[in-house]
Amino acid sequence: MRASGLTKRFGQLTAVDGLNLRVNRAEVFGFLGPNGCGKSTTIRMLCGLLLPSAGEIEVLGCRIPQDAEPLKRHIGYMTQKFSLYEDLTVGENLEFLATVQGLDRREARQRIDELLERYWLADRRKQLAGTMSGGQKQRLALAGAVLHKPDLLLLDEPTSAVDPQSRREFWDSLFELAEAGTTLLVSTHYMDEAERCTRLGILDAGRLVADGSPAELMAALPGRPLVVECAQPRQAQRALQGAEEVIAMAQIGATLRVLSAVDDAHERIARRLAEQSIEATVKPTEANLEDVFVAVTHRPLERAGASS
Ligand SMILES: Nc1ncnc2c1ncn2[C@@H]1O[C@H](COP(=O)(O)OP(=O)(O)OP(=O)(O)O)[C@@H](O)[C@H]1O
The missing domain is CATH 3.30.70.100 (Alpha-Beta Plaits)
Structure with missing residues (x-):
């Protein structure tokens, strides 16, 4: 995935400002930054949901926004807010998504069974999604996002509403996907999550202020x-x-x-x-990543991770 000069303006506000970014295949690329620095806006542009004001994007050999439609079959997107149907059961949510993704019935049944097992949801198939815990909802959302076996998965603060144990389990699932060849771009507020990424981009006020592996960033402090x-x-x-x-x-x-x-x-x-x-x-x-974060954003971590 490549972006150059990526810019998004909302009226007077420049939310993303001339961003240059390159993410390689099967990389776990972390997006780190204080609230409102433009992480969600960037992710939404990268998956073709939001039109850039300027700049070029190439994802899996397709140009965005021109080729956004065919690309949808190859990318998965998961937001911080639970976006599935709370009044449908776990199984019904996945069946609905499989229909939207155009999976045939047999293929869908097999894939749903496999994902329910993999994400520890098999015994919750008939439970209404709205009655599950934060961690269970995120596992269901992840199952929904990878139903069509995307090559690239974009996750916008996927663990902001879950406890530390669920966060660790969720990250194990992400590494399993990366090991199988999926490219991951994940935004986070948490330093322990950032440390686990193969590469990190730190955003501040819409600009990329650091880019490298956690070890490289700490060495360059x-x-x-x-x-x-x-x-x-x-x-x-x-x-x-x-x-x-x-x-x-x-x-x-x-x-x-x-x-x-x-x-x-x-x-x-x-x-x-x-x-x-x-x-x-x-x-x-x-030195730790927190020092890198504070040095490049000039903001204390507590403030950066205070909300959402
Ligand atoms: N549709 C919109 N219209 C106007 N302003 C917007 C819109 N979407 C985002 N913004 C503004 O753009 C800036 C970047 O927002 P964005 O949601 O991308 O930040 P973020 O880094 O994801 O923040 P957070 O960590 O709080 O989710 C913010 O100032 C936000 O208020």
């Missing part, structure tokens, strides 16, 4: 992360605000994570805090 442990992390954050050696800061639980580009940051930060009579321990720490 400008500077070294430090952890400041003190009784009042917010007070420490205020004391370091605007300091020239600080690239970015984020409060993580009871500690403050500080990114700095200078070699003697450790001593300089400890001195600044001492000058303001803030008792703190400053320690170097291993």
Whole structure:
């Protein structure tokens, strides 16, 4: 999948701004970014549901939007909001989708049986979809999205409404699909999910601000992360605000994570805090994706993942 100069304007707002993107076959490409940075808009353009204001898209050898119709048979799309029929049973939802996808009756019956088994839904076939838990609904939505064996699956924050255990199971299912050759593009707010992607694109205000494997992004981090442990992390954050050696800061639980580009940051930060009579321990720490996120978006993670 390739996109170049991809842009979407809604009136005065440029939601996606000149995005260049390349996703290779069987890759698990993660889209990471704060709320409203343009992830959903990009995904909707990539699967031909939304017309770009400018730019070119090529998916599985087809040009979007010109060839969007034949491409629909080869791609699957799953949104963060449950979009199946709550007043139909699990089985009826899949049967309906199989009809929409043009599967013949025998083929549909076989495929539905297979997917109900694979996604642990076999004993829920007759249950109304609306009465299932968040995790079960997402498994059903995934079964629906892969019913026609798409080559490319686009998932827009598929795990935002499910608990950590269900998220892990859901990701196991995604890797199973990738292993079988499906290309996956998945947007997420969660760092643990981002870490599992083979490649990541970080979006901020409609622009791609980082692109690479999690290891590459961490290696390219400008500077070294430090952890400041003190009784009042917010007070420490205020004391370091605007300091020239600080690239970015984020409060993580009871500690403050500080990114700095200078070699003697450790001593300089400890001195600044001492000058303001803030008792703190400053320690170097291993870089993680959260640091990359904070460095490229200049936003703390809590705010980025606060809603949806
Ligand atoms: N149909 C629309 N009309 C007007 N503005 C829109 C429309 N769709 C999206 N936007 C705006 O475009 C921007 C990007 O929205 P988008 O939903 O793509 O972000 P996102 O990164 O998916 O956010 P979230 O993580 O909250 O789902 C936002 O400012 C949003 O309000």
